[in-house]
Amino acid sequence: MKILAVNGSPRGRRGNTERIVQPFLKGAQEAGAETETVYLKDREIKHCQGCFTCWTKTPGVCIHQDDMPALLEKVRQADVIVFATPLYIYTVSGLMKDFMDRLLPMAQPYILQRGDHFIHPPRYPREEGESVKFVLISNAGFPERCHFSALEETFRRLAASPETDLAGTICCAAGELLGQEAMRDQLTWYLDAAQQAGREVVEQGQISTVTQAILDRPLADDPAVYANVTNAYWESLGVEKLGFGEAGLEAQGTEVAAYGTPLPPPSSRDSMRNLVAGMALTLNPREASDLEAVVQFKVTGDEPGDYFLDIAQGRCKAYEGEHPDPTLTIHTPSDVWMAISNGEMNGAAAMMTGKYSIQGNLGLLMRFDKLFSAPQAN
Numbered sequence: 129m130k131i132l133a134v135n136g137s138p139r140g141r142r143g144n145t146e147r148i149v150q151p152f153l154k155g156a157q158e159a160g161a162e163t164e165t166v167y168l169k170d171r172e173i174k175h176c177q178g179c180f181t182c183w184t185k186t187p188g189v190c191i192h193q194d195d196m197p198a199l200l201e202k203v204r205q206a207d208v209i210v211f212a213t214p215l216y217i218y219t220v221s222g223l224m225k226d227f228m229d230r231l232l233p234m235a236q237p238y239i240l241q242r243g244d245h246f247i248h249p250p251r252y253p254r255e256e257g258e259s260v261k262f263v264l265i266s267n268a269g270f271p272e273r274c275h276f277s278a279l280e281e282t283f284r285r286l287a288a289s290p291e292t293d294l295a296g297t298i299c300c301a302a303g304e305l306l307g308q309e310a311m312r313d314q315l316t317w318y319l320d321a322a323q324q325a326g327r328e329v330v331e332q333g334q335i336s337t338v339t340q341a342i343l344d345r346p347l348a349d350d351p352a353v354y355a356n357v358t359n360a361y362w363e364s365l366g367v368e369k370l371g372f373g374e375a376g377l378e379a380q381g382t383e384v385a386a387y388g389t390p391l392p393p394p395s396s397r398d399s400m401r402n403l404v405a406g407m408a409l410t411l412n413p414r415e416a417s418d419l420e421a422v423v424q425f426k427v428t429g430d431e432p433g434d435y436f437l438d439i440a441q442g443r444c445k446a447y448e449g450e451h452p453d454p455t456l457t458i459h460t461p462s463d464v465w466m467a468i469s470n471g472e473m474n475g476a477a478a479m480m481t482g483k484y485s486i487q488g489n490l491g492l493l494m495r496f497d498k499l500f501s502a503p504q505a506n
């Protein structure tokens with residue numbers, strides 16, 4: 129089985145879309161498929177002129193002389209085509225749209241009724257009973273999955289012919305988190321599911337309902353927390369806020385803490401600041417549904433500082449500063465807490481031997497493993 133992945137991100141190999149495509153293809157390879165990725169940003173693909181010459185004077189051949197004829201040949205040879213695109217204004221990227229428009233020579237101009245709909249029949253029909261499978265892979269900056277509705281409908285329509293099947297859609301909301309180095313360990317559940325999806329498309333012809341359900345989960349469990357963290361990031365870059373009025377940027381349902389400044393999203397796991405910011409994103413809302421607490425970090429050593437986590441209603445926000453009434457205070461040198469977080473030091477043993485100390489609610493500390501863990505699939 130040949131799988132052609134077409135990546136329409138202008139960021140190409142460095143993009144968030146690619147972070148889903150590669151595990152998907154790895155899974156497909158493990159199941160025996162031959163795979164190839166084409167990066168549209170590296171190809172010359174001119175806009176379709178709408179002249180229909182490829183349907184009339186030179187059937188199957190476009191007026192443009194660019195990289196598209198070679199790509200059409202790859203499309204013809206493929207059993208599965210992965211359309212991989214970032215979500216741009218609720219749909220595919222411009223690169224992907226040009227590619228899709230230029231697939232026109234693959235169809236005939238006539239329209240035929242197939243089932244309930246009219247379609248353009250393919251110019252190069254597959255063998256009797258064979259179909260080409262499409263997979264959509266996308267990711268978006270917004271944290272809710274509903275943003276993909278128009279994109280998914282496009283691909284449902286594109287695959288609505290007897291010779292094409294939509295084998296599954298991987299639409300990752302809050303996909304910007306995929307690019308955060310510090311989030312890598314927390315997001316393995318999603319990338320593992322993408323790999324499993326690749327295997328399933330090869331072995332079963334489609335993504336299973338269980339895997340699909342996992343892949344339909346946004347990366348951030350709480351859109352309001354994600355919004356606040358994202359906004360803190362733009363603020364940290366000094367981007368001016370215009371026209372937000374008194375309410376500011378704070379997402380609904382959360383309160384501005386008067387005692388600290390929100391931490392921007394982590395760029396890596398190599399500093400205490402980033403580590404605390406990362407903890408806020410990994411709160412497991414199910415574990416924290418009953419919890420209202422403030423965890424204060426009083427950090428000494430190489431990277432001294434005061435940070436706190438404000439946990440309420442299944443949400444967690446990270447701040448730099450000192451809270452007047454923390455539920456639990458952790459006094460720790462930065463290297464000790466980082467070693468514990470990276471699994472290089474046992475947390476309980478470190479406390480027993482005085483490497484760090486706490487004040488307040490010990491029971492809360494003992495819940496940390498469950499509270500700050502990647503979300504589990506339902």
Ligand SMILES: Cc1cc2nc3c(=O)[nH]c(=O)nc-3n(C[C@H](O)[C@H](O)[C@H](O)COP(=O)(O)O)c2cc1C
Nearest residue numbers: 137139143144145214215216217218268269270304
């Ligand atoms: C021009 C443009 C339009 C975008 N439109 C949307 C959008 O409609 N909805 C959304 O959630 N994110 C939108 N985004 C954010 C991208 O989907 C997001 O940055 C994504 O992670 C990029 O993936 P990539 O790194 O593979 O290119 C847009 C980004 C750009 C540059």
